[in-house]
Amino acid sequence: MNDLRDLYAEVVMDHNRRPRNFKRIEGADREAEGFNPLCGDQISLYLNLDDGGAISDIGYVAAGCAISKAAASMMSEAVKGRSSADARKVIDGFRLLLTRKAGDDFDYEILGDLEILEGVSSYPTRIKCATLPIHTLASALSEKKNGAVSTE
Amino acid sequence: MYDVQKIRKDFPILSRKVYDKPLVYLDNAATTQKPRQVIQALVDYYEGYNANVHRGVHALSQEATERYEEARGKVARFIGAESPDEIIWTRNASESLNLVAYTWAQENIREGDEIVVTPYEHHSNLVPWQKVARDKGASLRILPMREEDNSLDMERVDEFITPRTKLLAVVHMSNGIGIINPVEELARRARAVGATVLIDATQSAPHLPVDVQGLDCDFLTLSGHKMLGPTGIGALYGRREILERMEPFLRGGEMVLEVWYDRATWNDLPMKFEAGTPNIADAIGFGAAIDYLEAVGMENVRDHEIALTAHALEAFKELEEEIDVFGPRDPERRGAIISFHSDIVHPHDLGTFLDRDGIAVRTGHHCTMPLMRELGVIATARASCYLYNTEEEIDALVDSVKRALRYFSDGAG
Structure with a gap:
């Protein structure tokens, strides 16, 4: 039997088919490009920040597999409206989750649907698919106005 | 007479299992398996x-x-x-x-x-x-x-x-x-x-x-x-x-x-x-x-692979509404490499699905990014054969691809 449910959970497939916040934001405050040279997956990420640095809007245009698209969609929901400090907690938390380094007191709450991607940690060849959007978000939030990241 | 079963016996790795399923190794364009010799x-x-x-x-x-x-x-x-x-x-x-x-x-x-x-x-x-x-x-x-x-x-x-x-x-x-x-x-x-x-x-x-x-x-x-x-x-x-x-x-x-x-x-x-x-x-x-x-003879290797290619192209015809196979249809004009793309399932997801069936293919741009751009895709799934592959393995591939298409179009979970 070909049981891939720990990878392609229903929530993941739903985000893949109906990605939330899938849009380009013209003249966004921050933009970043993410690229996975292993498979060619690409994501362009756009952020608008309010005066306090919180993410008032987020959009992305992505070409990639179900995992990377779902991760982008889930991430966009997890950080929209959040302060940049909270967004960084999402970024760090998601990385801990996938590297199985999340401790007992780990705050799953802040990750929202992203938590379901914990199953990807059993598929080492697919971890980069899941982390591409989050790396790109980290780049967008860093000091640089426009960044480009690569998973390699 | 080309005896593929006899050839297979020279390759110890071909008898191993992957996730409890017989290995179907179709990633020969990446690297080939080694005979005992x-x-x-x-x-x-x-x-x-x-x-x-x-x-x-x-x-x-x-x-x-x-x-x-x-x-x-x-x-x-x-x-x-x-x-x-x-x-x-x-x-x-x-x-x-x-x-x-x-x-x-x-x-x-x-x-x-x-x-x-x-x-x-x-x-x-x-x-x-x-x-x-x-x-x-x-x-x-x-x-x-x-x-x-x-x-x-x-x-x-x-x-x-x-x-x-x-x-x-x-x-x-x-x-x-x-x-x-x-x-x-x-x-x-x-x-x-x-x-x-x-x-x-x-x-x-x-x-x-x-x-x-x-x-x-x-x-x-x-x-x-x-x-x-x-x-x-x-x-x-x-x-x-x-x-x-x-x-x-x-x-x-x-x-x-x-x-x-x-x-x-x-x-x-x-x-x-x-x-x-x-x-x-x-x-x-x-x-x-x-x-x-x-010892096998390169003409014999070529003939075997032309037959495998013809078999594969015929089998993929059944899926032509869901899958684009790149390259000419004439097996004489190509090697036994079937590179394909579907809008229903991304090659990477397909690769993982096939892997769970014991089938090894390559998914990605195959170190040919400009070619992928010409074809209008980011990546393809690629099944590449060699002298030890069989028509039954091609059938296993096509069967698994069919199930993957169903899985990713009907929804999972």
């Missing part, structure tokens, strides 16, 4: 006569040198070279190509010259020429592709191969989509304008007879691990007159004749291009791989 050749060297070559006067060194040079002779014979001196050992095809780019091309490409390549080039036969072109003020010309069947548009070749062409560097069989380019014809046209001809035979030589005299090329590249041999060993064929005029690539021991504090003279071919202790064991293993292929 090749593995044994490595063991024999390390257990029986391990020594450095071309150095000691002792028995082991002589034995190792003989076997190592014998392997070079096998490669020369396999591709129809006039002499083993025309075979340079390298680590892989990439190193073979870089050797030409860093020596011959540095000395011979000048401002305004043109280097002609195809859209199918592996990055290793493109990126080195980008540097040469930049360094020398030369330009790269890309032969045009026909949209109908993704083959070269031969009617427009004269626009690209012109008196300005200094080098034609073309792939024989595309690792990305399996198409076989008409390299004899391209070489003939390049010769007619006085250009040097390099053929990347990394993907073709393992699967069909390749003859450097018939192809009339100046350089040709090979990779051991793509033709049943070990990793870490490749070869560059170069026509003697050209190799003799070329400067060395890497400098150091073994490639010199006499050395003073301020200068040195170069050893004869092929050692002029082989600085340092070479990869002795794997060269010998490469020789054993060639013995194996010659």
